[in-house]
Amino acid sequence: MDMLVMFGICLAIYILVLLAIGWYYSKKQKSVVDFWLAGRKIGYIPIGFSAAASWITGGGILAVTASYLIGGLGSIWTFAAPNVIALFVIGLLVSKIKSLPAITQPELLEQRYAGSIRLPVAIIVAIVMMLFAAADVSGLMLIFNVFFGLDPIYAAILIAVAVSAYVMLGGLSAVVWTDVIQYILLASVTIFLTIAVLMTASDLSALSIGDFITSTQSGTGWWNPISIGLPMVLIFCVAIIPGWISEHDQWQKVWAAKDEKNARNGFFLGSFLIFIIFGICCCLLGLGLRYLFPEITGMGEAEIALLAFSVSNYSSIILILIALGLTAAAMSCMDTFATSGGSTISRDIYQRYIKPDATMNQLKIVNRIAVLIIILGATLIAFTDINIIEYIHIATYIASAAYFFPLMVGLYWKRATKEGAIASLVIGGVCQIGLVIVDMYMGTNEAGVYYLETISPILTCHGVIVSMFLSAAAIVIFSLITKQSSVYNLAPFFDDEAKKLETDEVTKVNTESGDYGGYRDVLHTEVNGEREHLQLDLKASAPLNWDRFIEELRTKNTAWFTSSGSNTVYRLTHADLLSCPMISRGNNEQEIWIAAEPRVEKTDVAQVEIYLAYKEIVETLQSMGILTDFIKLEDRKAI
Structure with missing residues (x-):
């Protein structure tokens, strides 16, 4: 039987299982909370697996491995470490986030400030979710092309149709529980490949696996965790971690957790589960592939090194299982981003501005359409000439510069006002989008360095540090020169303000x-x-x-x-x-x-x-x- 046909049959069976989960949870939705937040019934184990799986893309595994292959352990700061740290920090912030009376972040910001901020934030969140999802589509197109010779358009259609089907059925409940299955599958495949690559590399080098790991790259600087330099470590952390801490899809999982303890433990577990894949497995994969493919120097070649190794060493059956694992990784992320982006379109745009009196049945229909919009947008974006991690970085930089400060400052600083929040959102967001456009237009030099970074190291990461500084300055300055928010805006966030409205009836x-x-x-x-x-x-x-x-x-x-x-x-x-x-x-x-x-x-x-x-x-x-x-x-x- 043709390998592609066999894979199609296996994938169809896998998708039917996911559809069954979606159908099951669609029958249990009987409230607003069920509809958007899985009834706030999720325990720490599914929260942890979902939090991790939703950030581990199939393309991400290839890209992170490629980064280690080329840059050594120091490249951990460009993607892997911020993932682990961000989930851990969200776990520390759970007690504040969990008690917030909102279903989406744009709704939360309207409660804190004013209605004028909800629409622009909803649009930005939807765009960010599309960019994140585009990385999954892009990675899957690469996998299908190398394994099966499948044209990218067919790979894109396949992932779009599959994810749309079960997400539209079961909402966030389906996303969380399918993520558990998907993490187990992707982790199994990643661990298998890690062992296989290390065994092959150690056999060729006539060393035991332990000796290969400890001695092969000794003296080359490969094992230096700050080989990119401490300033660059700090820049990447400041540029990436805030955007991921404030990421909309993870906050929804905090709200969906059964209680604070389950939410906190879930995110600590998720941080550990991500570390297993990105911090350990991908690092060892990069080490082994560096030995097997010493001629690779460019990111494009490095991203397909793991796929090339698999194709040259395994039978069709094993390749199908590997493809299923990497497909599961892509789907586990895309379903989360589609659900989160769809909720902002249906609740924060359609219900808030177009039809405020929409019934839940009407909203369910709109939400399904919104999920399709996010997936379609991600699919179209995936055909642009940008590498996998770059999609994720661009989305993260926009989030960090645009709504990190309005969101986080508003939760902890009573004096923050709607004028300050809007100024921060507009100045930071417009500046960051403009800087990304400049870098994309000007391109990179022969060394692969983007234009802005050649001007100054502070403009690394498309100049997001500058945009974040302007965003932070704007919320402070404009808040201090404008009138403090009303007690009704402050009461949901600050106990002393809420006590002014208390009555005993x-x-x-x-x-x-x-x-x-x-x-x-x-x-x-x-x-x-x-x-x-x-x-x-x-x-x-x-x-x-x-x-x-x-x-x-x-x-x-x-x-x-x-x-x-x-x-x-x-x-x-x-x-x-x-x-x-x-x-x-x-x-x-x-x-x-x-x-x-x-x-x-x-x-x-x-x-x-x-x-x-x-x-x-x-x-x-x-x-x-x-x-x-x-x-x-x-x-x-x-x-």
Whole structure:
């Protein structure tokens, strides 16, 4: 049987397994949190495997190995080390990130500053996710071309169709659990290749594997971890790590975790799992391939060295398994980027600006289309003449320069204002995009060094250090000369500001009454780690004019506020916004969903607050001539 046909059959079986996972989780989506954040039910093991797998691309394995082959251990700072460090730092920041009341970063920035910042950030995040995904498509095209002689366009179509299918079915839940399978597969293949390359190289050098590793490159500087120079180590860390710490897809996994402990341990585990692949396996692969292919000096040749070794040493069956492992690596990244980029298009652009009253069923359709947009965009970008790591670096530099400071400074500095955030976003982002364009237009010299770096070392990495400096200066200067944000913008992020809005209404409710008892009978409760998910679904007697309803509700009850558009409305009465009642549209134009996620020890209080929210909603709708009824648990339908 033809090798390509055999691979196609194996890949089809593999994709069917992923589709089954997507279908399974599509049947379990019954809330906004299920839809975008996997119900906040994910434990630390799948979080760790997904966090790692979503940053290990098939092309990335080839490119990182190539970097070691050419540059030795010092090249660890150009990609591998920032990966490991960034995931570890996200783990340290979990306690702050996990409590934030948002589903996407653009929504979070609107809550912190103002609506004017959400659209540009959403567009930047979507572009960054496309660039990341383009690296996966590019790597897979290279793999398929070397192994099967497949034209790049067919490889691109294959990966696009496969990822689209299971991501659109199951959302983030499908992404996380398929990532677990994909990491196991890619790690198995990478470890196998590492052992195979080292055994071949040590046999040819007549040394044991241990002696080969310790003595072959001794005295050449290959093992020097700072061979690129300490200044360059610092430049790469400053240029890359901030962009990856603030990366949208990883924050969504923090929010999707069951609790802070699972999120923290998951990211620490993910950091270790990435180190195994990029820090150990790829390093040893580069060492072995350097001995086997001493004539290689250019990055283009180095990227296919591992593939060339495989083709010349193994049978069709082994090559198919290797191809499956590298394909799994590409898919594990692309599905994450497609999901994250798609959520910004559907929630932060479509629902926020185009159709604020969109139902969950409508949003699910739009989200599927948005996933296709990200994948299609990535596929088109992959045909440009840029190497694999360069796609990732360019995306990271834009993120570091554009929204790292508005995001992170806003979380820890109360004085940051919308004017400062917008100035930082625009100045940093425009400057960085401009510098990338200059470097891409001017190209590299004979030594492969980009134009800006030839002017000054500080302009290494497409001048991102300059762009980040301007972005940081802008948020500080413009914030200090403008008025501080309102208490409603600060309350979700700073406890002392939230306490100014606190009210004590719980003691006024008779929890022994029949009305309260009837409400409790239909309130859905489910414990997720240290928090409990509460949801009450209502059905109106007629289709709602959502904007009019929200306006009437806010007029009659001052506790309600729209921090990020009328599609999501909070009843703010205390510091923990996640535990405050939040309302959104349900499956159709007659459904209203009321939800809260209090800490387990505060559940009784939150249940009373949802009851108060329910009563205020009912009274508002009655004044509009609309009656309401409960939707019972057994009548719920998956979205």
